[in-house]
Amino acid sequence: MARVLSFTIVLGTAVTVILFWRRVWWFPPNISTQGAGVDREFGLTLLVTGILFVAAQLILAYCIGRGRKSGRAAYNTGNLRMEVARAVLAAATFIGLALSSYRTWARMYFIGAPRNALRIQVEAEQFAYWFRYPGPDGVFGPMHLRLVNDATGNYFGLDPTRDPASRDDIVTATLGIPENRPIELLLMSRDVIHSFYVPQLRIQQDIVPGMVIPIHFTATRTGDYEIVCTQLCGLGHYAMRAPLKVMKEPNFKKWLAKQAAEQ
């Protein structure tokens, strides 16, 4: 049994290392400016934990496979100096890793969006997302809860007859954004907690009713992606998603004009 178990542990460790090394299953390619920091941090952590993982499993397998076969084990109750040294080393390694992620986190959350960022409101409900662009005036018209009506398409409760700022607002079911321009999203939910997750953007943020949560990013590659909900929000949770379209600036302008024309 000793051999079977130590062989199993060694084999399992080898398979795990190979699967990570060959990147058989991996992250989708990063398409945002802050994503590189996330990926770098993941790589660094993988290296450190990978070494610890392999070392611990191999020592365990060795102890099992090569245990003492005769006589008595050594009466060894510990070695304080060694234990303290290893604890300090572990603390330094782990805290170092946590500190090294500080910069990326600060870039995502401590620094606000740049002034030239395109601001878009995101409203989540069971089980859909709606997006609102402020239009040429750059101002979001006020929302009136009583006017919110999905059947008539008034997802944000706008009253264009009385609020001039609402007249040029553009509401869409697709999040269209220009490439290489900072985007600020204002996340809101009207019913339960939802989430905004785009794996390629390396962004995930819960959307909490009663709060407006801003996030910002810059997409660096055009293409069609998916926004998915990651916070359990009810029976349609698994199917709650919206398209994300990253376009070149001129294409984005055309796209937005087309959306405005369809309002």
Place this chain on the structure above:
Amino acid sequence: MTPTHSQAIPRKAARGFLRKYVFSTDHQIIGKQYYFLALFSALVAMLLSWLMRVHLAWPRLAIPGLGELSAAGAPNGMMTPEYYLSLLTMHGTLMIFFVLTTAPQSGFGNCFLPAQIGADEMAFPRLNMLSFWLTFTSLGALLSSFWARGGPATSGWTAYPPLSGLGSITGPGEGWGQSLWIISIALFCVGSLLGALNFITTTLDLRARGMTLMRMPLTAWAWFVTAILMLLSFAVLLAACVLLMLDRAAGTSFFIPAGLIVSGQMIQGHQGGSPLLWEHLFWFFGHPEVYIAILPAMGLTSHLLSCFARKPVFGYRAMVWATIAIGFLGFLVWGHHMFVSGMNPYSAFAFSVLTVVIAVPSAVKTFNWLGTLWGGRLRLTTAMLFALGFVSIFVSGGLSGIFLAEPPVDVQLHATYFVVAHFHLVMGMAAMFGIFSGTYFWFPKMFGRMMNETLGKIHFILTFIGAYCVFMPMYFLGMAGNVRRYAQFVDPYLQPLMPLHRFITVAALGLGAAQMIFVFNLFGSLFGGEKAGENPWEATTLEWVAASAGKDLVVYRGAYEYAVPGKEKDYVMQNAPDASGSRAEKGARDGNAN
């Protein structure tokens, strides 16, 4: 802390079947009741996980018999998305509360804490009985929701409001199902609080002469620290449950903000509540809960590695302090569940550093387990195999916690299968390995018979390989962006991952099937196992002292005196007198003087 003489309270022998086996105040009977309650819950929870896994891998498959079980949840055997969420909620709740909290702590702890510290009963036997029956009622309330209108709760074991706070308007299962869930968990909290008081008092007041705290077995230390964690954390969950129930039933607004529109309907009468408040309260309980599940298994692993490597625990004092440190730090890290919740991003950084700090005592434990094994003379009993498996699985699950402790990395991996892999390995599977090793180890003491070792070893190797095959691939799913808690995978980007999902499902079916060997062995050995001797494992702790030694035990030494040079046998029991008048002898006399 002064060790005191165990106060033998004369008790009348219980009369009649009901008083002896059902409404018993005997700690051993209560421990076994908890154990079988946990075993039953584990089997139900495993069955639910099978149904979920089959549905995830083959969403269009009609599952035979499921339609008869729930006509609404699975018409013609086709699972609805809401029924999937009900199964998910029940699986998580059953496993976390009724298995991982119940078996290692309340089950084994009740059976063996008094025995290991030389007490002949828990401090409050009647309270102990009440704790169990509250837990039993709590389980009944939870399971009854399968027959409630709308089915069981669908909001997961975390029950975030407003989903869980507004009633059936937010979805089926959020009416009666969710109410029953809250009632069940509140009852469970009360039972756990009473149990925790009992454990703490027993440990502090009823130790035998000479049983100083630093001579206690690491299992007893783990139960003691876990009980303190339970006392402090379940109190908060109980309060949170009461508040949530008030929001649902009495129109208060602890967690419900103003201006909600659900299914096109405006929610009136709520204002000023915060869903984040629930998250804070829940995770203030929820994170210590992780340690409640794992600390007893850690203690047991230390205990078994020493016993079956025939070596003292490497760094006993460091192990004790690591247990205490994990317990203390466990209360300071709850925010790492909330990096993406919308809480203040500056606090995320503090929680991140505290979280990696808690990895240090865990690393100390792992080092010392390997140190205990190093150069040991291993006896690979089934109990030992599961303890070794625990170390391997704990490492594989624990290290991934470092990724999740770094906020920007967590942003990418949060709520994906990476997290599912992490906690199923480090807390679920590792604690299950603890439960298995405890069962194989203590079965002779609990039931007077031995379990079958051959079946045990087959059970071990299948479970060990199965656990890795089920949960390791989930790391890759999470990295590829596969979100958890989805009833089906309809997104195009998830389609390339379906072969991996089918592999996991097949492995899960195999892993589950292997548990039938355990159930067969358990019940077979209960009636037909070989009769066990007084101390079949040649262990040192007091639960293995022969009944003929009488009740007035005196302890002369620490719990892990294996391979002591110059001794005839390779182990010295804690109550064996030491003729040489050593430090141990002095400790016993000091204890006596108090």
